[in-house]
Amino acid sequence: DIQMTQSPSSLSASVGDRVTITCRASQSISGYLSWYQQKPGKAPNLLIYGTSSLQSGVPSRFSGGESGTDFTLTIRSLEPEDFATYYCLQTYSKPFTFGPGTTVEFK
Amino acid sequence: QVQLVESGGGVVQPGRSLRLSCAASGFTFSSYAMHWVRQAPGKGLEWVSIISNDGDIKDSADSVRGRVTISRDTSKSTLYLQMNSLRSEDTAVYYCVRDGRPGYTNSRDGLDVWGQGTTVTVSS
Numbered sequence: 001d002i003q004m005t006q007s008p009s010s011l012s013a014s015v016g017d018r019v020t021i022t023c024r025a026s027q028s029i030s031g032y033l034s035w036y037q038q039k040p041g042k043a044p045n046l047l048i049y050g051t052s053s054l055q056s057g058v059p060s061r062f063s064g065g066e067s068g069t070d071f072t073l074t075i076r077s078l079e080p081e082d083f084a085t086y087y088c089l090q091t092y093s094k095p096f097t098f099g100p101g102t103t104v105e106f107k
Numbered sequence: 108q109v110q111l112v113e114s115g116g117g118v119v120q121p122g123r124s125l126r127l128s129c130a131a132s133g134f135t136f137s138s139y140a141m142h143w144v145r146q147a148p149g150k151g152l153e154w155v156s157i158i159s160n161d162g163d164i165k166d167s168a169d170s171v172r173g174r175v176t177i178s179r180d181t182s183k184s185t186l187y188l189q190m191n192s193l194r195s196e197d198t199a200v201y202y203c204v205r206d207g208r209p210g211y212t213n214s215r216d217g218l219d220v221w222g223q224g225t226t227v228t229v230s231s
Contacts, residue, residue, distance in 0.1 A: 001169070013161070034207075034217030043202055043224055044144075044152065087152050091213060094166045096142075096154040097224035 001089050002026050006099035012107040019075040021102045023088035032092035035064060035073045038101075039084045047086075048073060071087060078104070109133040111203045111219050119193055128188040129203030129222055136184040137161075137210030140206040142218060143177065143188050144200035145227075151175075156188065157203070159212045172195075193229045200224040 013019050019097040023033065031051040036044040046055045048064035051071060061076040075082055083106050088099040115127040127143070143155040156167040156177040167179055176189040186203055202224045207216025 013120045032215050034215075036218075038152075045221070046207070046217045046219045049207055049219075050215035055217070055219065058135040089154070089217065090150075091215070091217065094157065094213070095168045096157070098152040098154060099218070 001095055002029060002093055002097055004088055004090055004097050004099040006088060006102050008102060009019070009100065010105060012105050014107045015078055015080055017078045019078055019104060021073045021086055021104075023068045023071045023073070023099045024046075025090055028088045029092035031066060032054040032090055033064075033066070033071045034089050034091065035062075036087045036089065037082075037084045038087065044075075044087065047091050111205065111220055111222035113201065113222045113225035115202045116201065116227045117131070118228045118230060120231050121194060121229055123193055124189070124191045125193060125225070125227060127188040127201055127203075127225055127227070129188075130166050131184045131186065131203075131205075134210075134220075136179075140164075140210075140212045140214075141177075141179060141186045142204040142206065143186075144202045144218070144221075145197075146202070146224075147196070147199040149212040150199075152196075154207075157212055158186070159204075160210055164212050190227070193227075195229050196215045197228050198227060204215050 008069040035048040038044040067073045085103045118139035158177045203222040204218040205220040207219040
């Protein structure tokens with residue numbers, strides 16, 4: 001099975017900050033990587049798919065990138081509504097696997 | 108609008124069974140693979156199971172394989188998850204989720220539509 005790790009597990013930031021979260025796959029996943037935002041008590045919401053494609057309706061301050069088996073989610077300028085937990089997911093090989101999550105907290 | 112509504116959750120004793128349902132609306136259900144994803148209290152997301160749009164391909168996570176059966180009824184636009192031999196570690200919110208690309212079970216398009224979730228509590 002493909003293992004997904006995320007770093008950091010949590011971070012503190014302020015409105016306007018640039019934030020980057022990294023997800024690493026245990027083997028090549030050929031870009032089959034998506035990112036999700038989840039707020040407490042709510043279902044997750046798809047932000048990025050195919051490593052770098054922005055889901056319809058998602059603000060352009062969110063972006064995705066890749067370097068080998070490392071994938072990044074960047075929030076260009078943090079807004080108050082962005083404080084949440086973020087997960088990556090690989091859909092290259094079954095069983096599909098999520099990263100453990102990164103919580104973005106208010107500094 | 109595109110919508111997924113889960114039902115069937117509840118409190119069940121260890122070793123018993125439960126069937127979750129997910130009613131889909133607002134899109135052509137028969138065109139999309141569907142997933143179940145769960146989240147234990149205070150924990151992260153865990154992918155549980157997938158079924159292809161035509162029902163021919165199914166797969167599940169190691170943690171539930173042999174104890175769960177995913178199925179779908181196109182005539183009712185409904186997805187199911189039959190869960191047997193339930194354990195305390197199956198306690199979670201279970202989400203019904205649509206695959207992002209019609210006709211695929213391994214797509215780059217992510218999981219684009221999520222239900223609100225149904226809570227399963229396994230406890231004596």
